[in-house]
Each structure stands twice: as structure tokens, then as C-alpha cells.
Amino acid sequence: MLGSVPTTPKSLEDYRPVIGDERAEELRALAEPLKGARVLHVNATAFGGGVAEILSTMVPLLNDIGLNADWQVIKGAEEFFNVTKAMHNSLQGMYYDWTPAAREIWLNYNKLNADLVDDSYDFVIIHDPQPAAVLSFLDERQGSHHGKWVWRCHIDLTDAQVQVWDFLRPHVEAYDAAIFTLPDYVKDDLTGPSIFCVPPAIDPLSPKNVPLPQETVDGILRRYSVDPARPIIAQVSRFDPWKDPLGVIDVYRHAKIEFPELQLVMIASMASDDPEGWDWYERTVRRAGEDWDIHILSNLNGVGNIEVNAFQRSARVVIQKSVREGFGLVVSEALWKGRPVVAGNVGGIPLQIIEGETGHLVNTGPECAERVLSLLHNPDEADRMGANGVEFVRDRFLTTRYLRDYLAIFNQLAGTGAAQAQSLKPGLHVRS
């Protein structure tokens, strides 16, 4: 058996006040035909990373709603994880010398895990490339597999190194279904499994999204020397060229001419082992110069979930000036706080921003500055977009929608008919 990961119980009913009765009932209806179905999620690590974060919510919710879900992690030694880390990077576009030795390590550990995996589940979801070959080894050993096997790919394969993808592809093709984050991430040459797209989601009950009383929000701002009484614009992003931190400062400077009281808050998540991040941090600080209305904060001086929460809530306008982006879930996070977002028209951002309704999509610095200014000039318009954003995210980008997509996919794979009754959202089901 693989290593089991226990989770803290969660209850769908805690989400009911947030999502409303109709959506809660829809989830119950979708779960009904799947009552007692045994679901196994398998990934590489129980701690850290976005996948573990999603599973720590999904697994207890599946259990709460009547399925029987487990989460297990594969076994592997340092040599295996070194290979999978490099493999992961190369599938995202970095070059990796995919040597015969590396292939062998990857295959050996997958084979070992195939011997350990429990095939009696109704649905097995294998996350990301690390354990992807477990199924082909299982099939090889016993000729077939019992339940429906799903490969869940959380990474962007657009620029995947051909050699690595070609090696991985036959192992993925053994699956009954594959789930990607965005239609763009699906490789054209992938045939075999039914393909679905499930975009990521935010957890409205997490500390980053929990409602905070105004006095606490203002108190937090003051402790970071930000004046809650003056207008604020904010961007929450790493410091790297793709998030254009220098461009954000230029946008602020432009808006500052008309709004001399304006403050800019930039919050970055920095990694100590990321020299490029440091380089861009310093460039950003230099661009800010001695304008003390520009506040540059990061996790390294202890800015965490609750601070991000408070700053997002306090911003008149939230900026996400990306020039290249994965999904950009931080946009939904800001929308959920009732703030309009002006963001780069790239990656998953256009799925989250309805132009003129929840914010603005922009392609250039001047365009961004103009949109930010117009929202600063029209606070009612900004509030209206913010309110739209909350409803839009409630409908599309909460954990419960993520759960719903999974239930719909399980229903479809099991042929219960429930998924057809609750038809999949347009764009979700790409091809099968």
C-alpha cells in the first residue's frame, strides 16, 4: 500500500451560506448516484504545493458528500524526486537532458508504486506526471484495471520539451480520462482518454478569503505604514518580468498625478533560492525610489494570508499587470473581495475578467493606467464591478465548483446519466 494522508474533516454545509441552497443541492444531487463510490487520489507529496492544498479540501468534501475518498502518496527516494522535479520543469518548457538513466529511475519507481497501489477503487485520480506510469505497469501486470483511472495534469504543457512529452504520452494514453486546467494546455497529439478541463478555484473558507472586520483591516494597514484613509491600488505577485512590477509602478506614477494621495501596495511571494526574484525585487525597489507611498512587502518579512486578505479588501483597484500568466488565480481572489481588477489579457485571466463587468483586460501600460484612473474617478463603477466580481467568482471559481466538476466527470465516466442531466458548463468538456 502507498502512504495514506489523513485530512481534517470538512463539511459541505459550511459552504452553504456562501454558495446558496441551489448550488449546495446541485452538489448533493450529483453525489447521489455516486454514493459509496470509492475514490483514490494519488500524488507525490502530502505537504506543500498547490496540489496538496487542493486535495486537503477536496478529499474531506468528497467524504462529507457521501463518497468514500482516500488520498495516498507514492513512495520514492531522493533520486526519483530529483528526476521528477527536472521532468516537471521540462514539461513546462525548460530544457532537461532526459538520459536513459533518468528514464530508468522514473520507470522503476513507477513500477514499484504500481505494485503497491490498491486497484479496488472505483475512481483513481493520479495527479501530475510523477506517478503517471503507475497505470501502464498495472495494466501490464494484470492485463487491465478495475476502476476508472483519471490523469489530472496541473501543469501547463504548452511549451513541453518534445522528448519528455513523447516519453510520457503513451503512459497517459492508458487512462480512461485526463483533466487539464485550460483547453490550451491540452496536447494535440494526446489520444485515448476522454479529456476534460477543470480550472482551479479558491476556497472561500480559507484564511486568505475569510471576511475581516473593517477595524482589523485598517489596523493591519496602519501596522504596515499604509494609510487606510487614502486611496490604495495593489498588486499581489512575484517580482519577475512576467508580472511587470516596474510597469505597475509606472501605472501608479501616472495615476498619482491626478490622485496625489494615492498609495501603491505591492506584495510578493519570494523564494530564498530564486536569484531572479531578488534581482527583480531590487529593480522594483529602485524604481520606487524614495516615494514612501509605494509599499513593497513580501512573505519574507512575514506578510501572510491575512495581510494579503486585508490589502486586497482595501484596494480601490487591484492590478494584475501580467504579460504572461498561468491561470492567475489571484485575480479571482481579489474579485472575491469585491474589488475590480485591471489585468493583463493573458493566460487564464480572460476567463476571470469579463471586460467592463468585473474589471478590465489590458494589453499595454498606458491602457492599464487609463483603466485604473477611470475606476479611481468612478468609485461607484468600481464598486459595481466589484459586486459583479463576487457573484462571478461565486458561480465559477470557488472550491465547490471544482468539486462539482469532479462529480460531473465521475458521473459521466460511470455512465450514471446524472452528468447529462446536470450538463457540463460550456468549455468544460473539450472532447471525448
Place this chain on the structure above:
Amino acid sequence: MYGTLALSHRALDDLSDSAGVRTIEELRALARPIEGLRVLNLSVTGFGTGTAELLNSSVPLLTDLGLDCSWQVVRTSEEFAHVARAMYQALGGVYVPWTQEMTDTWLSYAAMNADLLTEPFDVVIVHDPQPSAIRSFVADPGAMKWVLHCHLDLSTAQDDVWLQMREHIEPYDAVIMESEHFLRPDMPAPMRIVPPAIDPNSPRNMPLPDDVVRTVLERYGIDPDRPLVVQVSPCDAASDLMGAVECCGALYDEFPGLQIALILMTEPHDPASRQCYEQLARRSADDPRVFVLSMGDEFGNVEINVFQRAADVVLQKGLRKGYGMWISDALWKRRPCVVAPVGGLPEQVIDGETGIVADSNEEFTQAIRTLLRNRGLAEQYGENGRRHVAQRFLITRYLRDYLEILNELHRSR
């Protein structure tokens, strides 16, 4: 020019609620004779260390006091960082095989950084010994006063590493250490003791309404109505995280609702720490009463604040070196603390007065039991702890120490 850091403006007057108006006036009076003094603080890193945290508060406050105070970080690279880490370990008493090559790297970066000191300053304060050799390469070091503020415990420093460094420190105008207990017998240069301090106005210590505390705890799966023991510490073997879990585990029968939260301030860096993290992770997976939270990218200052405020008992089961100032953060919040007799911990927790000093696991268990049973005593310790920190460990006391030293250096020009 060195690397710049983002700082915020701070107003000293905002501290008058915590420290009293008189203290603020005293500080202003002390600062008057050195108004405009050009002070450069130099450190190896801008983040993630106690040193960086102190500078983050003290530099803007000294600026508000009228000094021309700045903070810059030395230019380094991976090879220097490697040597600096080894040096940090050796000075902390962990044996490191030191090579001539390491000395060469160390000195070449000192020389390179010396060339970057192009602006005029009256005083250069070098934080921690890693950048201390810069002075030796500056063309006219006598044109400014040089101070080494060493935030490390040097009492068990490795001889060869210390002796080569000592040579470069000797001509300094002053060396600041955090505690009498952290000295070597052969300290060079005139010595000062300046204990570290906490900033009562930092997000980690700001007051928070009860409902916010409750809500945040619930979001982390903790029941605010059940007793909670909290330890905030680096993720290293010396912090004895598993020991903390065992001590609480021994009390499950007596206090069936007991919960323990371990907040890790650093990532596990070395094999021993990684092993300790792994053990802890497995334990928390099997025991729903144990919560492990890492201050990685998401868990921040306000969360630490919440957990400390909510704690029925705050633990410090062990400590590798230094002060462990997060205990003062807890005392400031009037929390009863149980600490090991290590480093600067007993200076913060006076046994039987501001908390309990315990040694063995049994003593820790007994102390936690006492504080959970005897709420009156726990409250008394909390009150005493707050007063103790107010007198000895607030940032205003730190600023006073600094102003006195800077005045003296200024007079001796």
C-alpha cells in the same frame, strides 16, 4: 552603493501608547545632539532573520528621530553565501572544516564591497560578522566610526574562524553583543551589551479583536473553545518539536480536548532538521490534535499573532542559540510561557515570576499541567511577563541603547 531594501516610514509617536510619552520624549532629547548623523547599517540579508526584523523597525524609527539613517545589504553571490553560511555555523559552535579557499572568497567579497562604499557616512554599523572584513579594505576607514553589531552567540565559536575574523574586528570603534553570556573571553574593541527587542506596533503584536482570533483559528481547523498549547520556533532539531508534542501528549488523558500548534518560522535546512520535520509531519498526520503550520509563503505575522493570543500556554521546548525573541512577543500578549533554560530564554521568562523554566520532558509536562489547571497563576505570570517586556525588551529601549552609543561615538570624533 550596496543593495537597497524597501522600508516604510514610521512615526516614533505611535509607540507612546506602549512605551509611555516620557520614554518618547527622552528618546527625542537623546537624539537631538546627533541630529543629521549619517548612519549606514550594513547586513548580509534583508529578510528572514531576527537581525533583519530589528533593522526593519529601528531604521525607520531612527530616521524619524532625525538621524540620517539607512540600511543596505552587501553584494554577494552564491559562492559568498555558501561561505557566509559556513561562517555562521562555525561561529555558532557547529564545527565546519574551514579552508584557505573559504578565507580567500570571504576576503575577496569584502574587498569588492569596500569599493562600493562611495557615499559619505559618519558611522557604519556592520550587522553580524560576515561583512566585518570590509573595513580592512576601505581606503580611509578612519574617516568614519565603525561598529560591529553581532547578533550571534559567540561563546562557543570555532577558534580558527573566530581568530581570523577577530583581526579585522580589532580596529572597530565598538562591538555590540546581545548578552554577557554570548561573549568570548578575547573580545576585541570596546564592548557594549544591547539585548534585542520587540516592536509592539508590528503586525505580530498589534491588538486583535476576539472574533478575528476565533475565526482565524477555526479556518486552521482549531477549536477556539478547547485548550491550546503553541510553540513558535525555527524548524531545527534543537527546538525539540517532537519533545513539545510528547509533553502535550502526556496530558491527553487529563485534558481530552488539548490541541498543540507548532509554528515553524524557517524551512528545514539541514538533514537533521528535515528528519525532524518529517517525523513531525507524520505525527500530525496520525494525531488530529497536533497542528503543524509553516511560515513559508502564506502563514504570516498576523497569524502568529492570532495563535499566540489564543494560546493557553506558550512553549519553547528548546533553542539552538540566541534569544528566541518570539517568547517576548508572547509575554507582551500576557501569555504564560514555559521555556528551556537555554540562550536568552531565562532572561525573558523569570522562573516563578513571568512563567516557568523547565528542563526535562517531565518538568515541561508538569508545568503545562499547572498552567492549564491554575488559571489564576497563568494570568499572574502573563501580567508580570507583559511588565517585564515593557521594561526590558521593547524597541524603545533598544533605540535608547543605540542613541547612547551613537552619542558617545559622535563625541569622541
